[in-house]
Amino acid sequence: MKNYLLSIFKEAESEIPALKEISLAFEKPKVAEHGDISTNAAMLLSKKLKNNPRVIAQQIVNSLKIDQKVISKTEIAGPGFINFFFTKEYVTYIIKKILDKKERFGKSERYAGKKANVEFVSANPTGPLTVGHGRNAVVGDTFANILEWVGYTVDREYYFNNAGRQMRVLGDSVKLRYLEIIGEQISFPEDYYQGEYIKEIAMHLYIKYGDSLKNESPEGIFKDTAENEIFFDIKKSLENLGIVHKIFFNEYSLYQEGKMDELLNYFKVHNLTYEKDGAVWLKLKELGQPEDKVIVKSTGEPTYRLPDIAYHAVKINRGYDLLIDIFGSDHSATYPDVMAGIKAIGLDSDKVKVMIQQFVTITDGNEVVKMSTRKANYITLDELNNEVGKDAVRYFFNMYNINSHMVFDLSIAKKKSDENPVFYVQYAHARINSILNRVKEAHLEISTNNLDLLVHDDEQNLIKTLFQFEEEVELSFEGLGTHRICSYLYELAAAYHRFNKSCRILGTETKLAEARLALSYAAMIVIKNGLSILGVSAPEEM
RNA sequence: GCGCCCGUAGCUCAAUUGGAUAGAGCAUCAGCCUUCUAAGCUGAGGGUUAGUGGUUCGAGUCCACUCGGGCGUACCA
Numbered sequence: 303m304k305n306y307l308l309s310i311f312k313e314a315e316s317e318i319p320a321l322k323e324i325s326l327a328f329e330k331p332k333v334a335e336h337g338d339i340s341t342n343a344a345m346l347l348s349k350k351l352k353n354n355p356r357v358i359a360q361q362i363v364n365s366l367k368i369d370q371k372v373i374s375k376t377e378i379a380g381p382g383f384i385n386f387f388f389t390k391e392y393v394t395y396i397i398k399k400i401l402d403k404k405e406r407f408g409k410s411e412r413y414a415g416k417k418a419n420v421e422f423v424s425a426n427p428t429g430p431l432t433v434g435h436g437r438n439a440v441v442g443d444t445f446a447n448i449l450e451w452v453g454y455t456v457d458r459e460y461y462f463n464n465a466g467r468q469m470r471v472l473g474d475s476v477k478l479r480y481l482e483i484i485g486e487q488i489s490f491p492e493d494y495y496q497g498e499y500i501k502e503i504a505m506h507l508y509i510k511y512g513d514s515l516k517n518e519s520p521e522g523i524f525k526d527t528a529e530n531e532i533f534f535d536i537k538k539s540l541e542n543l544g545i546v547h548k549i550f551f552n553e554y555s556l557y558q559e560g561k562m563d564e565l566l567n568y569f570k571v572h573n574l575t576y577e578k579d580g581a582v583w584l585k586l587k588e589l590g591q592p593e594d595k596v597i598v599k600s601t602g603e604p605t606y607r608l609p610d611i612a613y614h615a616v617k618i619n620r621g622y623d624l625l626i627d628i629f630g631s632d633h634s635a636t637y638p639d640v641m642a643g644i645k646a647i648g649l650d651s652d653k654v655k656v657m658i659q660q661f662v663t664i665t666d667g668n669e670v671v672k673m674s675t676r677k678a679n680y681i682t683l684d685e686l687n688n689e690v691g692k693d694a695v696r697y698f699f700n701m702y703n704i705n706s707h708m709v710f711d712l713s714i715a716k717k718k719s720d721e722n723p724v725f726y727v728q729y730a731h732a733r734i735n736s737i738l739n740r741v742k743e744a745h746l747e748i749s750t751n752n753l754d755l756l757v758h759d760d761e762q763n764l765i766k767t768l769f770q771f772e773e774e775v776e777l778s779f780e781g782l783g784t785h786r787i788c789s790y791l792y793e794l795a796a797a798y799h800r801f802n803k804s805c806r807i808l809g810t811e812t813k814l815a816e817a818r819l820a821l822s823y824a825a826m827i828v829i830k831n832g833l834s835i836l837g838v839s840a841p842e843e844m
Numbered sequence: 845g846c847g848c849c850c851g852u853a854g855c856u857c858a859a860u861u862g863g864a865u866a867g868a869g870c871a872u873c874a875g876c877c878u879u880c881u882a883a884g885c886u887g888a889g890g891g892u893u894a895g896u897g898g899u900u901c902g903a904g905u906c907c908a909c910u911c912g913g914g915c916g917u918a919c920c921a
Contacts, residue, residue, distance in 0.1 A: 329863085330860070331864075332864080332865085332866090336864065340863090342862090345901065349901085355901070383864065467920065467921080468920085579919075580919085581919050595919095596918085596919045601919075605918090630915090631914075631915050631916080633916090633921090635915080635917065636916080636921090658848085658849070660849070660850075660914075661914070661915080701857075702857065706850065707914070709855090709856060711856075721871095725883060726883075726884090728883090729883050730884095732881075732883090733883090740880045741880075744880090773860075777860055780861085781861070785858080786859095789858060789859090792869080793868085796868085799885070802884080802885085803885045803886085806880070808879075
C-alpha cells in the first residue's frame with residue numbers, strides 16, 4: 303500500500319515539484335476515523351511554500367491520480383493531514399494474500415542477498431548464564447529472526463575470551479574447593495567465584511582423580527575442566543531456549559593469527575599511537591573521542607580495546623552488510639572507542655549497530671532478588687527457565703525495549719492465567735484451531751468467495767490489524783527492537799477475541815460463516831508467524 | 845566532577861522515530877456463560893509524560909538547565 307501511495311505521489315511531482323524535497327512518510331493513524339493510512343506531507347511543505355498546510359493538502363489531493371479500486375475516500379483533516387481510506391476490495395485482498403502466503407506472510411525480500419551478523423551473549427566461561435545474559439540471548443536471537451524476516455542471511459555469533467585474569471581466578475577458585483574436598487584447611491577469598499557450581503566442578507575432579515591433583519597448577523586441569531564444563535552448560539542453557547550460535551569466536555585466535563600485531567602495527571605506522579609511562583596509547587582524541595586510551599599496558603598485554611577493534615575488523619572483512627552487537631550497559635561507554643578504531647583503519651563503522659541492553663531486576667511478588675555472578679545469591683537462566691518455561695522466558699524478555707531497565711516478575715510469569723500476556727496470545731491461536739476443528743462437523747469450508755460480507759466493525763478492525771503485521775516487522779527492524787512484535791501480537795489477539803465474541807461462526811448463514819472462517823484462519827497464520835519470530839510456540843490446544 | 849542510558853496512570857510497560865484526543869495489561873469498581881475454550885468479552889475511575897524554560901504549525905519525543913535512578917569513568921573485561 304505504501305508503495306502504491308509513493309508511486310502516485312511520485313507522479314504528482316510534475317505538478318508540485320516541492321514534493322521532491324520532503325521525506326514522504328505514511329503512517330497508520332491511531333484513531334480509525336482518521337482513515338487507514340495518512341500523510342503529513344502538506345505540513346512539511348507549508349514552510350517551504352509559505353502557505354497554509356490545508357490549502358497545500360488540497361493541491362496535493364487534486365494532483366493525485368487515485369485508483370478507485372484501492373482508495374475509496376481521501377480527506378483533509380486537522381492541521382493538514384491527508385487521510386486515505388481503503389476500499390473493501392483492497393481490504394479483502396489482504397485476507398487472500400495471507401491465506402496465499404501462509405507462513406511467509408510478513409516476510410520481505412527487501413534485504414534479500416544481504417548478509418548480517420548478530421553477536422550476542424558473549425559471556426566468558428566463568429559461570430552459569432544469569433537472567434541478564436538471558437535477556438541478551440533472547441533479544442539477540444529474536445532480532446536475528448527479524449533480520450531473516452526482512453531478507454537477510456544471518457550468522458549468530460558468540461565471542462569469548464578464555465584467557466586473562468578472570469580465568470585465572472576461576473582456576474584458583476576450583477583448585478581451592480578441590481583442596482577443601484580432600485580435607486585441607488583453606489580460606490576462600492571474597493573476590494573468588496563463590497557459586498556452588500565451583501564446588502561441583504571440584505567434586506567431579508575429585509571423583510575422577512582422587513587427591514592426585516593436589517600439586518597441579520590451577521592454570522592447568524582446574525581451569526580447563528572448569529571452562530569445558532561451564533561452556534557445556536552455557537550451550538545447553540541456550541539450547542533450552544532454542545538458541546544456537548553458528549560461530550564461537552575465541553579472542554585468542556586473534557593473537558594466533560597475527561591480527562593483533564597487524565592492527566597495532568597499522569596504528570603505529572599511521573601515527574595514531576604514542577608511548578607514555580611505558581604503555582602504548584591510542585590517539586582517540588584525534589579520532590573524535592573525548593580521551594586517549596591505553597591499548598597496550600606497560601606489562602605488554604593489550605587492553606580489551608585492541609582485540610575488540612581487531613575482532614570487529616575481522617567480522618567486517620568477512621563481508622557482512624550489517625553487524626549487530628548486543629552489549630550490556632557496562633560496555634556503553636567503550637564501544638564508541640571501538641567504532642572510532644574501526645573507522646581509523648578504513649572500515650565502514652556504519653555497518654555496525656549496537657543494541658545496549660539495560661539491567662534486569664527480578665522480583666517475586668514484592669521481593670527483589672539481587673544478583674551478582676561472584677556471590678552465591680543469583681538466579682541462573684536455567685532456574686528461571688525451569689520455573690516459568692521457555693515460552694514465558696522468551697516472551698517476557700522480548701516484551702520490553704532492550705534499552706530500558708526491566709522488571710521480571712516471577713510470580714506473573716509463573717501464572718497460567720490472563721495476567722500472563724503470553725498465555726493470552728497463545729490462547730487466541732489455540733482457540734482458532736479449536737474452531738477450525740469444530741466447524742468440520744458442520745461441513746463448513748474456508749472460503750474467500752464472499753469476503754465482502756465482512757462488514758462488522760470487529761471484522762474490519764481485525765483485518766486491518768492483520769494487514770499491519772508486515773509493517774510491524776519492518777518497524778522492529780528499523781527501530782532495532784523486538785518489543786513491538788509483542789505489543790502487536792497482544793493487540794492482534796485482543797482484536798481476535800473481540801471478533802470471536804461478536805461474530806460467531808456456527809449458526810450463522812453459510813456464506814458469512816465461511817468468510818469468517820477465512821478471516822479466522824488468516825488470524826491464526828499471522829499469530830503463528832509472529833510467535834515464531836519471538837521463538838514462542840503456537841499451541842494447537844491449551 | 846565528567847560521559848552514556850533512563851524517568852509516562854497505584855504497579856509493569858507502549859506510543860509508527862516530531863503528528864491529530866498519551867494507550868494497554870495488572871490492581872480497583874460495575875456488568876456478561878442453556879451458544880465454536882470465561883485461559884474470554886463489555887464498561888468505569890485513574891495523567892501538569894519528574895520539574896523549569898526554549899525551538900515550531902505541532903513536543904512524551906529535539907535543545908538547555910534542575911531533581912531523582914542505573915551503568916561507566918582503570919595500564920579490569
